[in-house]
Amino acid sequence: MASASGIDNGTKLVVVVGATGNQGGSVARRFLQDPRYAVRGLTRDQSSVAAQELAMLGVETVRADLDDVESLKAAFAGANIIFSVTNYWEPFFRPDCRAKAQELGVSCRKYAYDVEYQQGKNIADAAATVADSLNDNGFLVSTLSHAAKCSNGKFNDLYHYDAKADVFPDYVASAHPALAAKMSCIHTGFFTTSHRILPQSYFKKLDDGTFEMRFPCDPDKPIPHLDVNADTGSFVYAVHQMPPGKHYMAGEYLSWAEFAQTWARVTGAVVRYKEVSFDDMVNEVADRDLGVEVALMFRYSSDPGYDGGMDLLKAEDLREAGIDCPMLTVEESLARMDWAATLGKSS
Ligand SMILES: NC(=O)c1ccc[n+]([C@@H]2O[C@H](COP(=O)([O-])OP(=O)(O)OC[C@H]3O[C@@H](n4cnc5c(N)ncnc54)[C@H](OP(=O)(O)O)[C@@H]3O)[C@@H](O)[C@H]2O)c1
Numbered sequence: 035m036a037s038a039s040g041i042d043n044g045t046k047l048v049v050v051v052g053a054t055g056n057q058g059g060s061v062a063r064r065f066l067q068d069p070r071y072a073v074r075g076l077t078r079d080q081s082s083v084a085a086q087e088l089a090m091l092g093v094e095t096v097r098a099d100l101d102d103v104e105s106l107k108a109a110f111a112g113a114n115i116i117f118s119v120t121n122y123w124e125p126f127f128r129p130d131c132r133a134k135a136q137e138l139g140v141s142c143r144k145y146a147y148d149v150e151y152q153q154g155k156n157i158a159d160a161a162a163t164v165a166d167s168l169n170d171n172g173f174l175v176s177t178l179s180h181a182a183k184c185s186n187g188k189f190n191d192l193y194h195y196d197a198k199a200d201v202f203p204d205y206v207a208s209a210h211p212a213l214a215a216k217m218s219c220i221h222t223g224f225f226t227t228s229h230r231i232l233p234q235s236y237f238k239k240l241d242d243g244t245f246e247m248r249f250p251c252d253p254d255k256p257i258p259h260l261d262v263n264a265d266t267g268s269f270v271y272a273v274h275q276m277p278p279g280k281h282y283m284a285g286e287y288l289s290w291a292e293f294a295q296t297w298a299r300v301t302g303a304v305v306r307y308k309e310v311s312f313d314d315m316v317n318e319v320a321d322r323d324l325g326v327e328v329a330l331m332f333r334y335s336s337d338p339g340y341d342g343g344m345d346l347l348k349a350e351d352l353r354e355a356g357i358d359c360p361m362l363t364v365e366e367s368l369a370r371m372d373w374a375a376t377l378g379k380s381s
Contacts, residue, residue: 046114046169049074051100051157053093054084056262057119057176057222062093064267065115076109100153106160114169117270118157118202119176122150122194126324142323147193154201162210171278173217174270177202181334184342192330195342203281216278220270221346223258223285226367229376232328234318237297237305237376245305247294250315251332253307257340258285259293261367265360272352272359283346288364300368303377 048065052058053075065071076098077085085095098109100120110116125131125146135145161173180199181192189195207214229236238246251257260266269284288296294307310318312329319325334340352359362370 045070045072047072047074047112048115048117049076049110049113050093050117051076052117052119052121053077053088053095054082055119055121056225056227057266058117059084059088060263060265060267061117061270062088062267063091064271066092068271071115074109074113076106100156103156103160106156107163110160110164113161113164113167113172115172115174115274116157116161116164116168117174117176118154118161120150120153120157120198120201122146122197125149126321143191143193143327147197150194150197151200154198155205158201158206158210158213162213165210165213165216168213168216169274170216171218171274171276173206173213173278174273175202175206175217175219176222176266177219178221179340179342179344180204181330181342184338184344185334189330189334192327192334194327194331195334218273218276218278219281220273221258221281221283221341221344222262222266223260223283224340225262226259226364227262227371232319233376235315235328237303239378243304245303247290247297247305247307248310248314248318249290249307249332250310250312250329250336251290252336253291253309254289255336255339256287256289257293257335258283258287259364259367260285261362261370264362264367264370268360269349269352272349272357275357276352276355281344281346282352283341283348284361285348286361286364287348293364296365297368300365301373301377303373 048071050058050062053062054077062073062075065073073093075088075093075095077095078099080095080097089095096109098105126142132142135142177198178195181189181195203219235248238248291307294305298305315329316325349359349361
């Protein structure tokens, strides 16, 4: 691994967790553009299409499992920068995890919390073993606000937020102070692609051919939105040029009412935002566990807010610090997508 890292010829090594996915894939591709860096991407399956595509681009793919801390220690060896991301949602789509949750007598939501929390801890424990080799700002972690704390206990089971925040930054700060001193926390906005997971809530087609956007969220509350594939890499690359210890939000703030009108401009469709109840949303999502988790997220996004009311640095703050941070607007992001299926047209 060491020779492929490029360390021998003076380049720095970026190790990317989740390199075959949305966030990590964007980060890996951005650092590849800088010849000062070699990129190592972690995956459970080096033969997957996504992993092979990365290898073709010049990423050193390495097999590692977030459930296996020893595999992470080996994969992080020699790292100057580690990008960390964890995936709360995977157990929702795996029958074996569903069965395990049932066997344990817990909801899939809680089971997924336990998995994500443990995987986050494993990343932190493994990264701590290479803290000395990391750049001063070399532990760049994708996370979200702590819903229970930011809401003063009103949202005590918004699991996909707290599974991240309980580790990044809380566990890292308490268990690994030297690593915490090199950490930047990057919150990610709503992915502009999330309509693919919740099509009926985002763009429900009515009998008259118009659309309704239906969330249990204040239509006017500003919400951050991120083109995860195009822009996570730009943002993280910009953050790595900052001093450590800061907290960021990657995404453009737009209310859902503004988002709906932006989508209308892009597609030519007529869409109306309708604030629905928590129960409406739960009932409209095919899977109950998924429905509850996302409906809680929309309520939380309304009050105290998607970012929990935290004061987070944004792309404009990075630019003010003199760092290039190109990001698509929501309109540009939506305009890049093919909406034919949503609109009911052939593409
Ligand atoms: N959707 C939204 O609007 C939104 C907004 C903010 C935050 N988020 C958060 O984004 C996260 C998902 O990020 P994403 O979209 O980038 O993920 P993704 O595209 O689904 O990819 C998941 C990545 O994680 C890797 N991975 C998963 N389990 C692993 C394991 N056990 N060992 C090693 N690697 C593992 C996968 O690698 P291999 O499969 O190759 O092993 C893959 O590269 C979620 O936690 C979600 O809460 C989502």
